[in-house]
Amino acid sequence: MKKANAFMQIGEVAQRTETSIDTIRFYEKSGLIPKPERTDSGYRKYTEETIRRVQFIKRSQELGFSLKEIADLLSLRVDPKTTCRDVKKRSEVKIYDIEKKIRTLQKIKRALSRVAATCKGKGPTSECPILEVLEGNEKK
Amino acid sequence: MKKANAFMQIGEVAQRTETSIDTIRFYEKSGLIPKPERTDSGYRKYTEETIRRVQFIKRSQELGFSLKEIADLLSLRVDPKTTCRDVKKRSEVKIYDIEKKIRTLQKIKRALSRVAATCKGKGPTSECPILEVLEGNEKK
DNA sequence: ATAAACCCTAGAGCTTACTCCAGACTCAAG
DNA sequence: CTTGAGTCTGGAGTAAGCTCTAGGGTTTAT
Numbered sequence: 617m618k619k620a621n622a623f624m625q626i627g628e629v630a631q632r633t634e635t636s637i638d639t640i641r642f643y644e645k646s647g648l649i650p651k652p653e654r655t656d657s658g659y660r661k662y663t664e665e666t667i668r669r670v671q672f673i674k675r676s677q678e679l680g681f682s683l684k685e686i687a688d689l690l691s692l693r694v695d696p697k698t699t700c701r702d703v704k705k706r707s708e709v710k711i712y713d714i715e716k717k718i719r720t721l722q723k724i725k726r727a728l729s730r731v732a733a734t735c736k737g738k739g740p741t742s743e744c745p746i747l748e749v750l751e752g753n754e755k756k
Numbered sequence: 757m758k759k760a761n762a763f764m765q766i767g768e769v770a771q772r773t774e775t776s777i778d779t780i781r782f783y784e785k786s787g788l789i790p791k792p793e794r795t796d797s798g799y800r801k802y803t804e805e806t807i808r809r810v811q812f813i814k815r816s817q818e819l820g821f822s823l824k825e826i827a828d829l830l831s832l833r834v835d836p837k838t839t840c841r842d843v844k845k846r847s848e849v850k851i852y853d854i855e856k857k858i859r860t861l862q863k864i865k866r867a868l869s870r871v872a873a874t875c876k877g878k879g880p881t882s883e884c885p886i887l888e889v890l891e892g893n894e895k896k
Numbered sequence: 897a898t899a900a901a902c903c904c905t906a907g908a909g910c911t912t913a914c915t916c917c918a919g920a921c922t923c924a925a926g
Numbered sequence: 927c928t929t930g931a932g933t934c935t936g937g938a939g940t941a942a943g944c945t946c947t948a949g950g951g952t953t954t955a956t
Binding site: 678681703704707708711718721722724725728 | 847
């Protein structure tokens with residue numbers, strides 16, 4: 617039978633998420649991860665849930681979301697005062713944003729594929745199609 | 757016959773790209789856009805090419821690329837000392853990164869779709885599947 | 897019982913990517 | 927020929943997101 621309270625301390629969270637201890641504490645201050653319980657001596661006690669949160673935060677950042685936007689995404693669950701209708705609307709807006717990001721990434725990818733294909737592997741570069749491909753003007 | 761030298765000045769570039777004049781000059785200082793020609797009195801003279809560059813920079817930023825990474829992407833064309841083989845290799849690495857970004861965005865999107873679908877529009881929120889969906893551990 | 901390896905707080909400092917002056921020149925319109 | 931909008935340079939200031947330091951307490955192994 618697995619031990620019920622397998623708490624870990626901040627160092628382990630940092631290691632497993634490949635962040636720093638300072639960053640974890642910074643996320644706590646910023647409200648991105650909830651204030652954890654403490655041991656009698658004041659050490660923070662974390663669970664697996666925290667690992668998942670931190671990983672979510674890091675990945676979302678790599679995708680161009682600010683910490684504020686990430687807080688938004690995460691709040692799509694925590695606040696019991698928001699109605700479902702509300703959450704639904706907000707998710708749909710986010711979904712739209714994300715689809716736009718995906719489309720732009722696909723354009724860049726196609727442009728890069730073209731770069732790679734054009735280069736047969738010999739001689740110097742002169743022109744590349746990256747800029748041309750991105751001219752379609754999606755309104756923000 | 758179209759006029760050959762339809763130059764614009766910095767204000768127009770700023771307006772059309774929805775950035776500020778200061779930002780354009782900042783990009784120049786940072787090497788993201790080439791130093792433009794000047795009028796006799798010292799005003800910068802730009803072409804359409806600049807518009808495309810600035811737009812490329814802005815979009816790439818929204819996708820989580822730093823200015824340094826963007827400089828990298830753009831340099832996939834300008835430096836005549838790099839061989840095609842080299843450019844090809846670098847493009848392929850970038851393509852891989854971009855594919856990873858797209859996959860993660862798709863995961864977030866699916867999670868959000870689930871949020872939206874689960875909410876039938878009534879009552880308060882309690883749980884959401886955003887965190888669960890992102891557990892697959894792609895190595896950076 | 898003491899060293900090594902943890903953890904704590906508060907606050908200063910750093911990097912990135914702008915953003916905003918001050919003080920001066922340029923240019924088009926009236 | 928003056929006024930107002932636009933531009934110039936150099937440098938200081940700002941916000942986000944960490945990162946580091948000082949000075950101290952805790953835990954574990956020997």
